[in-house]
Each structure stands twice: as structure tokens, then as C-alpha cells.
Amino acid sequence: MSQRELLMSPILLSEIAELFHWEFCGSDKEILKFGNLNSPTEYAEKQITYINSIKLLERYKSTTIGACVVHNSLKNSLPNDRSFLLVDLEPEVAFYEIFNFCLQKNKFAKIESNMGENCIIADNATIHDSVIIGDNCIIMDNVVLMPNTILGNNVVVKPNSVIGSDGFQVKIIDGKRKVVPHVGGVLISDNVEIGASVCIDKGLFGEFTKINKNTKIDNHVHLAHSVSIGEDCIITAGTIIAGYTVVGDSVWIAPNSTINQVLSIGSNSFICSGTVVTASISNNVQILGAPGRVIGWVCKCRSKLIFENGHARCNSCNIDYKLENKEVLVVS
Known part of the structure; x- marks a missing residue:
């Protein structure tokens, strides 16, 4: 990887x-x-x-x-x-x-194909050339893995999902408006689970769209080109994340949320159902609405944090926090 x-x-x-x-x-x-x-x-x-x-x-x-x-x-x-x-x-x-x-002129690189051990791949799944699949992966019915897709170990992809298709970048080429072919890839780390009917676009200019280890993605999610998702995230049904946005670790994104392009979502944040995120947010933020607004702060365990005089303790896991310049910091 x-x-x-x-x-x-x-x-x-x-x-x-x-x-x-x-x-x-x-x-x-x-x-x-x-x-x-x-x-x-x-x-x-x-x-x-x-x-x-x-x-x-x-x-x-x-x-x-x-x-x-x-x-x-x-x-x-x-x-x-x-x-x-x-x-x-x-x-x-x-x-x-x-x-x-x-x-x-075929100048853009493609990866070399490789298949791991102990994988279960449906007969009607489509695995293109230039795809790497790690050990113990499960690829279900009608999944499509496009070129320059890399799956780590223990990855599950549920039915009808498409990984590594071109994203939506429309530009004038040779005098005509066209969707730009993408030359990057998708890199999915170990122990990631991808729900049914998910679309994950490949990176635009050679970079990888990245899903880091232990992240779980629900059904009907769209991740646009060159997005990066951190470790241990939960991305629920109907979520749309636009291009080049970076999501930190342990972020929970509730159903039908939309995150605009080229944003940064801080680790441990909680994005409530139906939220439209139009600006970057820091760590441990709880955000709600359209456009999204900060309504509070949360612990990594999802418990709400109540700050008094700039300090808070999680009632569930007893982690101490301090609030400095609207940034939540763990007290060591």
C-alpha cells in the first residue's frame, strides 16, 4: 500500500x-x-x-x-x-x-495487476486490468473495479458499486466541452467496507482518491475525484463528498450530508443528517444545517462535550479537553 x-x-x-x-x-x-x-x-x-x-x-x-x-x-x-x-x-x-x-500519446502510468489470496469474487463482478486486490477481499455481485484501483487486505465491496470511474471535470478540449479523462487511481486500505451502489471516482491528475484503514461506507455514497478519507470513519447513506476534500480520522457523517469541494474536515467531527458543509471545520466539531453551522463539540466516542471555563471531560471515556481559539485539544 x-x-x-x-x-x-x-x-x-x-x-x-x-x-x-x-x-x-x-x-x-x-x-x-x-x-x-x-x-x-x-x-x-x-x-x-x-x-x-x-x-x-x-x-x-x-x-x-x-x-x-x-x-x-x-x-x-x-x-x-x-x-x-x-x-x-x-x-x-x-x-x-x-x-x-x-x-x-499514452504517457500516463498504469499499475500492474495483482490478485491476493483467499478472495471471494462474484462471477458477474468486473475486474479490469491494472487492478490490485489484497488478501481476503470480498467482491460482490456487479461490482466494477476500474483500472488503477488498489484494494488492501480484508476489503469488502457490496453489490453494484463502481470504484475508479472518471470523475466529473468538464472543460473545453479541442473546441468542445468534454468530461476530462482521469489518470489517477483509487487506493483503499485494509479493513475498509464499502456498501452497495457506491461510486468512488479516481484521482484526476495522477493522485489517488484514498480511503484509509477501518473506514466503513454505507450504501448510495458518492466520493468525487481526489477525495481523501481518514481512518476509522463512518460515512452513512446518501453522503456526497466533492472533489479534493480531505476528511480526517474518526469522522462520522450522518445520512444525506453533502460536503463541498476542496475543504478540510477535522478528525473526530460529527456531521449531522442533511448537513451541507460549505467551509472547512476543525477537530471534534458537531455541525448541522444548510449551510452547516457549528452547534457544539464532541468526543472521539461521539459523546457531547460541555465546556466550562475552556475545559471539558467526556462523561463516557473520561478524556479531558480544552478549548483554545475555537480549537478542541486533548489535555495530556
Whole structure:
């Protein structure tokens, strides 16, 4: 389970500039992956991204991302110590033209298939190439495991679930609005259970959508591309988690909740039924409503915490907490 992200075969920034008849400035760079400014990666210096405003240029400069597609109009604002592709069309459109070219050239990596021991797989399940399944897994009727899906040991996937399909990223490619093919994967750790009719999309740009160990997912849940779910979480029926959101450990998400994209959900939090989460929340928060609002704090065991003078003790497990700047901390 050491796989972290999938890289493409390298292409130089100068090669891209020559292929598309664009100008590049700065040092030449070897590109191994695509990504936006939010993409989680350990290879930022080998990544190419795009920006379309001075505001985003300032944000880009605060990252270590290796190369960036920008419009010609920003040329005089670019720092000398970074690498850029200068284009005369919308940078986003240019970015996806490069991405589409690399797709057509089969530059994106796929994992090698492997099947563990003592697995039970339904005859009508569909297991594509480039899938790894660990030991003692149970794959039930009509499950579909798409390429670049990795299952750890003791994973259960119930009927009609689809793991590793493309997410919903719609962009202009070759002059037409298209759903962008995804080149990442799904990484499901040990002892995860996935209910019936669940859809877990693969990562967009080479990253994995991740479900960490001991998490249990109910029926009819949708996890969008590049989401990360922590350990020991409970995700109940009807939950939708949008792209690039990170959920901490031991989070309980009650039925029919929706969590917007690119958010952080603190560990040990409790999201009440029907909540629409529109902003990141810290650890041990209880949140309710649409849009969600903080209504209190909870222990890891789900018992409600009552703070007096900034301190609380869980009546169920006797853990002591303190509240500092609206952050719940365990008292050691």
C-alpha cells in the first residue's frame, strides 16, 4: 500500500512549446504530472499547472510547482526565477490541450495487476486490468473495479458499486466541452467496507482518491475525484463528498450530508443528517444545517462535550479537553 501517486513518462517544457508553437521562459523543466494549484502531490517541482490572473500568479509564486501556463498579457509580471509557457488563448484551454496530447500519446502510468489470496469474487463482478486486490477481499455481485484501483487486505465491496470511474471535470478540449479523462487511481486500505451502489471516482491528475484503514461506507455514497478519507470513519447513506476534500480520522457523517469541494474536515467531527458543509471545520466539531453551522463539540466516542471555563471531560471515556481559539485539544 505504498503507492502514492501515478506519474507520466517525462516531457520537457521546451518540447511542449515546440509542439504547440508557444513561447516558454525560464529554465527548461522535465514534466511528470499535471495539476491545479490545489492538487496534492509530492512532485510539485515536476508538475505543470495554469493560472489566468495576477491574483493567481501571486498564489502560484508561493508554491513549488515547477511550470505554469499563462497568457501572454502577463509576461511583464512574471518572476525571472520560474518557468512559464506563454500562450495567446485561455491558459486553462491550453493546459487541457497539452493534457489531451499526453493522453493520446499514452504517457500516463498504469499499475500492474495483482490478485491476493483467499478472495471471494462474484462471477458477474468486473475486474479490469491494472487492478490490485489484497488478501481476503470480498467482491460482490456487479461490482466494477476500474483500472488503477488498489484494494488492501480484508476489503469488502457490496453489490453494484463502481470504484475508479472518471470523475466529473468538464472543460473545453479541442473546441468542445468534454468530461476530462482521469489518470489517477483509487487506493483503499485494509479493513475498509464499502456498501452497495457506491461510486468512488479516481484521482484526476495522477493522485489517488484514498480511503484509509477501518473506514466503513454505507450504501448510495458518492466520493468525487481526489477525495481523501481518514481512518476509522463512518460515512452513512446518501453522503456526497466533492472533489479534493480531505476528511480526517474518526469522522462520522450522518445520512444525506453533502460536503463541498476542496475543504478540510477535522478528525473526530460529527456531521449531522442533511448537513451541507460549505467551509472547512476543525477537530471534534458537531455541525448541522444548510449551510452547516457549528452547534457544539464532541468526543472521539461521539459523546457531547460541555465546556466550562475552556475545559471539558467526556462523561463516557473520561478524556479531558480544552478549548483554545475555537480549537478542541486533548489535555495530556
